[in-house]
Structure formats: C-alpha cells, structure tokens
Amino acid sequence: MNFIDELTEALIPEYARFLDTRIWQVLMSDEKSGGGKYPRPLDLWKHYLWETYHYTKHNGVNQALCVRHTPTTEKRLLRAQLRHAIEEIDHDFLALDDLEKMGVDREEVIKSRPEPETQAFSSLIFDLVLRERPIGRLGYSFWAEGCLNAEQLPLVAQRVRYHFDLPDDQMTFLVVHAELDKGHSKAAIKAIEEHVKTDEDKEAVIYFGKATCRMYYHFLEGVFDKFEREQEQLRQLERTAQLV
Amino acid sequence: MNFIDELTEALIPEYARFLDTRIWQVLMSDEKSGGGKYPRPLDLWKHYLWETYHYTKHNGVNQALCVRHTPTTEKRLLRAQLRHAIEEIDHDFLALDDLEKMGVDREEVIKSRPEPETQAFSSLIFDLVLRERPIGRLGYSFWAEGCLNAEQLPLVAQRVRYHFDLPDDQMTFLVVHAELDKGHSKAAIKAIEEHVKTDEDKEAVIYFGKATCRMYYHFLEGVFDKFEREQEQLRQLERTAQLV
Amino acid sequence: MNFIDELTEALIPEYARFLDTRIWQVLMSDEKSGGGKYPRPLDLWKHYLWETYHYTKHNGVNQALCVRHTPTTEKRLLRAQLRHAIEEIDHDFLALDDLEKMGVDREEVIKSRPEPETQAFSSLIFDLVLRERPIGRLGYSFWAEGCLNAEQLPLVAQRVRYHFDLPDDQMTFLVVHAELDKGHSKAAIKAIEEHVKTDEDKEAVIYFGKATCRMYYHFLEGVFDKFEREQEQLRQLERTAQLV
Amino acid sequence: MNFIDELTEALIPEYARFLDTRIWQVLMSDEKSGGGKYPRPLDLWKHYLWETYHYTKHNGVNQALCVRHTPTTEKRLLRAQLRHAIEEIDHDFLALDDLEKMGVDREEVIKSRPEPETQAFSSLIFDLVLRERPIGRLGYSFWAEGCLNAEQLPLVAQRVRYHFDLPDDQMTFLVVHAELDKGHSKAAIKAIEEHVKTDEDKEAVIYFGKATCRMYYHFLEGVFDKFEREQEQLRQLERTAQLV
Numbered sequence: 016m017n018f019i020d021e022l023t024e025a026l027i028p029e030y031a032r033f034l035d036t037r038i039w040q041v042l043m044s045d046e047k048s049g050g051g052k053y054p055r056p057l058d059l060w061k062h063y064l065w066e067t068y069h070y071t072k073h074n075g076v077n078q079a080l081c082v083r084h085t086p087t088t089e090k091r092l093l094r095a096q097l098r099h100a101i102e103e104i105d106h107d108f109l110a111l112d113d114l115e116k117m118g119v120d121r122e123e124v125i126k127s128r129p130e131p132e133t134q135a136f137s138s139l140i141f142d143l144v145l146r147e148r149p150i151g152r153l154g155y156s157f158w159a160e161g162c163l164n165a166e167q168l169p170l171v172a173q174r175v176r177y178h179f180d181l182p183d184d185q186m187t188f189l190v191v192h193a194e195l196d197k198g199h200s201k202a203a204i205k206a207i208e209e210h211v212k213t214d215e216d217k218e219a220v221i222y223f224g225k226a227t228c229r230m231y232y233h234f235l236e237g238v239f240d241k242f243e244r245e246q247e248q249l250r251q252l253e254r255t256a257q258l259v
Numbered sequence: 260m261n262f263i264d265e266l267t268e269a270l271i272p273e274y275a276r277f278l279d280t281r282i283w284q285v286l287m288s289d290e291k292s293g294g295g296k297y298p299r300p301l302d303l304w305k306h307y308l309w310e311t312y313h314y315t316k317h318n319g320v321n322q323a324l325c326v327r328h329t330p331t332t333e334k335r336l337l338r339a340q341l342r343h344a345i346e347e348i349d350h351d352f353l354a355l356d357d358l359e360k361m362g363v364d365r366e367e368v369i370k371s372r373p374e375p376e377t378q379a380f381s382s383l384i385f386d387l388v389l390r391e392r393p394i395g396r397l398g399y400s401f402w403a404e405g406c407l408n409a410e411q412l413p414l415v416a417q418r419v420r421y422h423f424d425l426p427d428d429q430m431t432f433l434v435v436h437a438e439l440d441k442g443h444s445k446a447a448i449k450a451i452e453e454h455v456k457t458d459e460d461k462e463a464v465i466y467f468g469k470a471t472c473r474m475y476y477h478f479l480e481g482v483f484d485k486f487e488r489e490q491e492q493l494r495q496l497e498r499t500a501q502l503v
Numbered sequence: 504m505n506f507i508d509e510l511t512e513a514l515i516p517e518y519a520r521f522l523d524t525r526i527w528q529v530l531m532s533d534e535k536s537g538g539g540k541y542p543r544p545l546d547l548w549k550h551y552l553w554e555t556y557h558y559t560k561h562n563g564v565n566q567a568l569c570v571r572h573t574p575t576t577e578k579r580l581l582r583a584q585l586r587h588a589i590e591e592i593d594h595d596f597l598a599l600d601d602l603e604k605m606g607v608d609r610e611e612v613i614k615s616r617p618e619p620e621t622q623a624f625s626s627l628i629f630d631l632v633l634r635e636r637p638i639g640r641l642g643y644s645f646w647a648e649g650c651l652n653a654e655q656l657p658l659v660a661q662r663v664r665y666h667f668d669l670p671d672d673q674m675t676f677l678v679v680h681a682e683l684d685k686g687h688s689k690a691a692i693k694a695i696e697e698h699v700k701t702d703e704d705k706e707a708v709i710y711f712g713k714a715t716c717r718m719y720y721h722f723l724e725g726v727f728d729k730f731e732r733e734q735e736q737l738r739q740l741e742r743t744a745q746l747v
Numbered sequence: 748m749n750f751i752d753e754l755t756e757a758l759i760p761e762y763a764r765f766l767d768t769r770i771w772q773v774l775m776s777d778e779k780s781g782g783g784k785y786p787r788p789l790d791l792w793k794h795y796l797w798e799t800y801h802y803t804k805h806n807g808v809n810q811a812l813c814v815r816h817t818p819t820t821e822k823r824l825l826r827a828q829l830r831h832a833i834e835e836i837d838h839d840f841l842a843l844d845d846l847e848k849m850g851v852d853r854e855e856v857i858k859s860r861p862e863p864e865t866q867a868f869s870s871l872i873f874d875l876v877l878r879e880r881p882i883g884r885l886g887y888s889f890w891a892e893g894c895l896n897a898e899q900l901p902l903v904a905q906r907v908r909y910h911f912d913l914p915d916d917q918m919t920f921l922v923v924h925a926e927l928d929k930g931h932s933k934a935a936i937k938a939i940e941e942h943v944k945t946d947e948d949k950e951a952v953i954y955f956g957k958a959t960c961r962m963y964y965h966f967l968e969g970v971f972d973k974f975e976r977e978q979e980q981l982r983q984l985e986r987t988a989q990l991v
Contacts, residue, residue, distance in 0.1 A: 104578060135477075139379045629873075631866075
C-alpha cells in the first residue's frame with residue numbers, strides 16, 4: 016500500500032465524524048434554518064466564521080514556523096513551507112470580510128477570545144510544529160485542503176446558500192477556498208510524496224493528520240455549543256419580555 | 260469582588276461539566292464496574308492513567324517554560340514557577356508505577372501516542388505559556404490543585420477503591436496527589452494574590468483557567484471514548500469466539 | 504531628522520569598523536595575496552565562504568521566524584517577512600557552490616561546526632527575533648542589504664578577482680548578491696518607512712542594526728583568526744619538512 | 748582519556764585567552780588604577796558589573812529552558828537543570844546591589860541595552876539551548892563554575908580590592924560567587940559524568956564550552972572598549988574645560 020492510501024485509510028474514521036457534528040446536520044437538513052427552533056438561525060453561521068477567524072489567523076504563521084526545525088539543506092521543502100504560508104497568511108480576513116458584510120464589527124471579532132476548542136486546535140498545530148517533527152503538518156494539510164473529499168467545500172457552500180440566503184460576496188471564505196483547494200489538494204499530495212520519506216516522517220504525518228481531524232471535530236461542536244448557549248439566552252429574554 | 264472570587268465564579272460552570280463526563284458517572288454509580296456492561300471494567304482506570312501519564316509528563320516542563328517571557332526582575336515569581344516545576348517534574352512516573360503494578364508494560368506506555376484530546380490539552384498549555392502571558396497558567400493551577408473543590412481527589416480515590424478493589428500502592432497517583440494538593444491549593448491562591456496585578460494578567464488567568472478546564476473535560480471524554488472503542492472490540496471478539 | 508537618517512547616523516560608526524578588519528585590509532591592499540606572508544593565501548577566501556555558509560543558512564529561517572511575534576493583523580508586514588525569507592532561503596548554497604568549484608568538499612562544510620563568532624552572529628538574530636520585537640530585524644537588513652554603501656559588494660568582488668584570479672562562476676555568492684542588493688536595499692528602506700512606527704519599534708531597529716553590525720565585525724575577525732591559525736600550522740609543517 | 752580530561756584539553760586554549768584581555772591585564776598590573784591613564788578608573792569595574800548584570804539576568808532563565816528539549820524520562824537531569832536554574836535566578840541582583848552601593852542608579856542599569864558582545868553572549872546560550880542539544884550547556888557550566896581554575900574568582904576579588912579599595916559589601920557579586928563556585932564546580936563535573944553519554948552529547952558539550960568561552964572573551968573586551976570610549980570622552984571634556 017502506498018503511503019497516500021495508508022494515510023487516507025488512517026484518516027477516514029476521524030474525518031467521517033464531521034458528519035456527526037450538529038452544525039453539519041443542520042446544514043444538510045432540508046428543514047430551513049433549524050425549523051424555527053432557534054430565534055436567530057443565521058447566528059450559527061456567524062459563530063462558525065467568528066471562530067474560524069481565530070484559527071485561520073494562525074495558519075500561515077504556524078505553517079511558516081515549520082522552517083525552525085526543518086534541516087537547512089532541505090531547500091525544496093523549506094520553500095514549499097514558506098510559499099504555502101504566504102498563501103494562507105490572509106485567509107482569516109475573508110472570514111472577517113464576510114462577517115462585516117453581515118453587520119458584525121470587525122474589531123470586536125479581532126479583540127475577542129476564541130472558544131477553548133478553537134484555541135486548542137491552533138495550539139495543537141503550533142506545539143507539534145515547534146516541539147516535534149514539523150513534516151507532520153502535511154497530515155493536516157492533507158485533509159484540510161480537501162484530499163479526502165474534494166466536493167466537501169462546494170457542498171457546504173451550496174447548503175449555506177440554501178439555509179441562509181446569503182449572496183456569494185458574503186460567502187467569500189467558502190467560495191474562495193472551494194476554488195483554491197482544487198490546486199492545494201494536489202500540492203499537498205505532491206509535497207507528501209516528495210518529502211515524507213522515513214518511517215518517523217510517516218508516523219508523524221498520520222498522527223498529526225488524525226489529531227487535527229479530531230480537534231476540528233471538537234472545534235465544530237464548540238461552535239455549536241456557543242450558538243446553543245446564546246440561543247437559549249435569547250429564548251429566555253423573549254419569554255421574560257412576554258411576561259412583562 | 261476580589262479576584263479569587265471572580266476567578267471562582269468564572270470557572271465553576273466549566274468545572275461543573277466534569278460531573279457530566281461518563282468516567283465520573285461510572286465512578287460515582289453504586290453499580291460496581293459498569294454493571295457487567297464492559298468485558299474488562301478495570302481497563303477504564305488503566306486508560307485514565309495511561310492518558311494521564313501523557314499530559315503530566317509535560318506539566319513540570321511547561322511550568323518551567325513560564326520563565327521565558329516572565330520579566331527577569333520578577334524574582335519571586337520566577338522562583339515560584341521553577342519550584343513548582345520541580346515538584347511536578349516526576350508526577351507522571353506515579354501513573355506509570357500504578358500501571359506497572361497492574362501489569363501494563365512501562366515502555367509501551369512511554370512509546371505510545373496519546374489520544375488527540377490528551378495531546379491538545381498539553382499543547383494548549385505549552386502554546387499559551389510560550390506565545391501569550393505566562394502568568395495565565397496560574398488559572399490552570401487554580402482548579403487543577405483543588406482550589407475549587409478540595410474534596411474531589413479523596414472522593415475519586417474512594418470511588419476507585421470501591422469500584423476496582425485496588426490497594427493504595429496501586430493508586431499512588433491519586434493518593435499522593437490528594438495529599439500534595441492540600442498544600443498546593445494554598446500555594447496557588449497565594450501566588451495569584453501576589454502576582455496577578457493588571458487587568459491583562461487577570462484576563463489571562465481567567466481565560467487560561469476556563470480553557471484548560473474545558474479541554475480537561477474533553478480529555479476525560481477522550482479517555483472514555485478510547486475505553487468504549489476497545490470494549491466494543493472485546494465484545495465482538497467474544498461473540499466471534501462463541502460462534503466457533 | 505527622519506528615521507532613515509537617524510538610523511544611518513547610528514550605524515555609521517559600527518559599519519566603519521569593517522574597514523579595520525584584517526580581511527578588508529588584505530583585500531584592499533595592492534600587494535597581491537598577502538605579499539608571500541601566507542603559504543596558501545586563497546584559503547582566506549575559502550574560510551570566508553565556509554563561515555559565510557554557516558550564517559547564511561540560517562538567514563531565511565530567522566527571517567521567517569519574525570512572523571511568530573508579529574501581530575496577525577499586520578498582513579503587509581507578514582507577507583514582506585515571508586517573501587524576504589524565501590529569497591534568502593538558498594543563498595547559503597551559493598557559498599557552497601563557490602567552495603565546491605574551488606575543490607572544497609560540500610558535505611565537509613555542511614557537517615562542520617562554525618567558528619564561535621559565526622554562531623554567535625546567527626544566535627543573536629534568532630534570539631532577538633524570538634524573544635524581542637521582530638521588527639528590529641529590519642535594522643540588520645538595512646546595513647546588510649547595502650543601504651549604507653551600495654558600492655561595497657561590487658568593490659569586494661573586484662578586489663577578490665584581483666587578489667585571487669577567480670572567474671565569476673567561482674564568485675557567485677558575491678556576484679549574485681551585488682546584483683540582488685540593488686533591489687533589496689530599496690525594499691529594506693521601504694519596509695522601514697512603512698512598518699517602523701512607534702518609538703519602541705525605532706529603538707529596536709537601531710539596537711538590532713548596531714548589534715548585528717558589531718557582531719559581523721567579530722565574524723570577519725574570527726574568519727581571519729581561523730585563517731592565521733591554519734597558516735601558522737602550515738608554516739610549521741614546512742619548517743619541519745626542511746629540517747628533515 | 749576520560750571525557751572530563753578531553754573537555755579540559757579542548758577548553759584550555761580558549762580559556763587562556765582571558766589572560767590576554769585588557770581588563771585582566773589592568774587588574775593584574777601592580778600599577779594602581781591604570782597609572783593615572785584614566786580619569787575615572789573605578790568606572791572600569793562599574794562597566795564590568797553593568798554588563799555582567801545584563802547576561803547574568805538571563806542565566807537562570809536559559810538554564811531552565813534546557814528542559815524544553817530534554818526527554819521527559821530523564822528525571823534526574825531535568826531536576827538538576829531546574830535546581831541549578833533556581834540557584835542562578837537572582838545572581839544578577841548581586842551585580843545591581845554592588846552598583847547601587849557605588850552610587851549607580853539601579854533602574855538606569857535595568858532599562859539600559861547591553862553592549863552587543865554582552866547580548867550575543869546570552870543569545871548564543873539561548874539559541875543553542877533551544878535549537879540544539881541542551882545537554883551542551885554543561886560545557887558552559889564547566890568553565891564558568893570554575894572547573895578549570897578554582898582560584899580564579901578569589902584572585903579577581905583580591906585584585907579588585909587592591910585596585911579599587913572596595914569593601915567586601917560592595918563586592919558581593921565576586922565574594923558570593925567565589926564561595927558558591929566551590930560547590931558548583933563539583934556539581935558541574937558530577938552532572939557531566941552522569942548525563943553526558945553519547946558522542947553527540949560530548950561533541951555538543953565541547954562546542955558549547957568552547958563557543959561560550961570565546962564569546963566571554965569578546966564580552967570582556969567589549970566591556971573594556973565601552974570603558975575606553977567613555978574615558979576618552981572624559982579626557983576631551985577635561986581638555987575643553989582647560990581651554991576655557
């Protein structure tokens with residue numbers, strides 16, 4: 016079995032758990048906007064973008080930090096790491112732009128603290144990149160750039176459109192990524208084929224891939240928890256208002 | 260409101276979620292060992308210690324790393340950080356000792372990879388300590404050293420004894436900690452009262468405290484997931500054996 | 504006084520010390536190759552390239568590491584840091600290529616330890632970038648990219664040609680840099696004008712500039728010390744040979 | 748040859764260069780206080796303490812940072828690193844205390860930037876500890892704790908007393924260290940004998956030892972350069988005053 020197949024097989028069970036997340040189920044359901052269950056259904060999408068901002072702002076940075084413990088003689092790998100970092104460096108602003116168009120104050124998002132699950136997702140990447148084999152980060156790129164399911168992002172975009180009636184220019188984070196990932200998923204596979212050589216490299220890529228996948232699951236559930244806590248507060252406020 | 264009260268109030272909702280974890284519920288239930296539901300109930304405790312090993316091995320280290328971005332003029336704080344680090348530095352071996360007495364191979368645990376939730380819990384601490392205000396780590400010490408509930412560890416020890424009929428010398432991780440934490444919780448409160456001064460310090464301590472609490476919840480659930488996956492495999496093996 | 508003038512004034516006294524280094528004096532002297540004083544005069548140039556390899560191999564890396572403590576909202580600065588890093592990433596191989604053409608084994612250079620002064624020069628940059636304000640690194644770029652003296656590198660190239668009769672394809676490190684630096688010095692000034700804003704930024708740029716300048720002086724003297732120690736050994740070997 | 752002898756042999760030539768430094772020669776000369784050559788001879792000692800403050804303030808910190816890349820299973824080494832760090836953590840305040848008693852403002856020293864050679868000396872240690880094998884730092888401890896010459900510090904103390912007529916309570920940095928180093932040099936040798944095992948460890952200890960020795964030489968010369976620049980300014984002021 017070649018390594019790409021081995022990696023795919025290792026990640027599939029973790030990746031499949033995304034289908035169990037509550038945000039995915041809401042999006043895939045045909046009942047629009049949670050079927051009236053939530054006072055402000057669009058807030059789900061806002062929370063998703065808000066938390067997404069907080070981890071994507073670090074992605075170009077922790078990608079660049081891979082060079083710290085990569086051997087200085089590995090020129091092609093170093094260059095690939097830095098080029099990828101440059102491409103990632105302002106993707107967080109796509110999420111901010113979308114939020115701004117929906118009326119959310121940009122500075123408020125920037126100044127806020129992320130949910131613990133969001134922070135832990137970024138921290139995991141920073142920590143493994145700086146304390147372990149940085150080559151492992153390719154295991155994250157592998158699933159995050161769509162190598163397991165090239166159709167996922169276009170599907171998400173379609174469902175977000177359906178549920179929230181958003182125009183494309185308020186969905187730049189999804190629309191731009193769906194386009195970019197076509198090239199990125201090929202680049203990730205090429206980088207893995209070229210640079211992942213030893214058994215230690217492979218083990219690092221698989222562990223990093225599985226661990227980031229698992230923590231992204233918790234990230235998505237964390238977004239939904241935040242949304243539910245807030246909707247519950249809104250419901251209570253409404254009930255109180257009716258009593259008065 | 261003094262800051263210790265403010266911190267307590269902020270952490271209680273996160274801390275209370277520990278009561279919702281499945282491992283807690285099994286331990287607190289009077290039905291022994293999961294009521295026959297699991298082929299090997301003691302494995303739950305072994306998995307807990309196994310994963311606990313993987314994060315406690317980093318605790319002295321990331322405590323020591325606090326000195327990197329602490330001002331060199333803060334002598335009392337630096338000394339407190341390093342003394343605490345020394346005390347933590349070999350607590351992971353208590354977990355290994357307990358496991359060894361229960362027949363688990365020490366080297367196998369050392370060489371293994373932790374569950375992603377375990378890794379993310381340590382990574383969060385490493386990352387916040389090295390990239391943000393290291394004073395924030397006191398928010399983790401606050402709940403982890405028993406400031407919110409001094410009786411928790413003795414209670415856990417009692418329930419582990421009840422469920423698994425373990426002698427105290429196979430429960431050193433719990434027994435030693437229950438003893439140590441009496442002093443440590445006072446030390447944590449004293450350190451917070453002495454060193455947490457500015458609004459930025461306070462905000463960091465509260466966020467660090469909440470975020471580590473939340474991720475410890477995921478750590479505990481991760482341990483249970485691992486246990487359940489394995490017990491399910493055992494049940495399948497048993498069923499297959501009966502068919503033959 | 505604008506900041507570029509202030510920076511220039513602050514760095515001139517340090518930069519002028521390069522004229523006092525022994526390697527500079529040998530190169531500028533019209534007496535060819537040390538006037539017979541040294542058994543193997545070309546070794547001076549080889550040692551220069553050997554040690555130059557050891558610090559340039561880190562330059563792209565520590566440039567990239569600037570992103571660690573740069574605010575994630577500073578997109579233009581982050582991108583400039585990473586683009587500059589990519590340009591620097593393989594300049595060390597120019598030095599290796601030149602050495603290889605002069606008969607020095609590439610792997611031997613790679614595996615060797617640098618002189619302490621060479622190592623300290625790189626360590627200073629790594630340390631300030633990771634522990635202090637990374638913006639300060641622009642103070643290093645300022646003098647190293649030729650902002651103080653655009654004619655320096657072409658002059659060095661001309662003198663190296665005169666002394667050692669080297670063809671241009673054995674002087675790629677100098678020739679390529681002399682060409683590149685035309686653009687780079689403008690880019691460094693532009694980056695300083697755009698990104699160095701606060702008094703703390705300015706202080707950091709000036710200190711970083713002065714400190715790297717001073718340590719590059721020690722680097723150059725360290726190269727000459729190494730050369731002299733080796734030439735002295737060669738002289739002793741020759742004398743011993745004559746006695747036999 | 749055992750490793751302690753090998754290390755001694757490797758470091759002696761670097762260590763012997765301290766005898767060539769101008770500060771050493773002034774101290775060892777019987778002609779008091781530079782023989783009238785310097786307007787304010789005591790300033791030499793003040794500059795030495797001032798710059799000494801700036802590197803000793805980092806010594807406990809970079810000693811503690813050794814734990815980052817030390818295997819978590821090496822409990823005795825980790826504990827030794829942290830205990831040593833605690834001992835070092837406030838030695839910089841001895842230098843500040845001495846300076847204060849001589850009338851130098853404590854805060855002014857704290858806020859100042861060190862000479863580049865001083866900074867590079869600390870940066871070298873930080874960088875090697877965090878980017879290479881931290882065990883190497885024992886090569887620095889070896890010579891700095893007096894393993895090569897136990898009598899050096901008492902001799903320096905005696906000469907400082909002779910030249911500057913300072914009472915012991917203004918020489919705490921030297922007096923306390925001369926006492927401490929008796930125990931520390933034994934501890935350093937013991938740590939090397941216990942923990943330095945592989946060829947890679949040994950190579951790291953030797954290189955780290957030589958490199959720190961060399962950079963301490965530059966530190967001492969940097970102190971003297973700073974002193975001379977300032978004395979020259981004082982002489983010019985005096986001459987100007989005589990003209991008026």
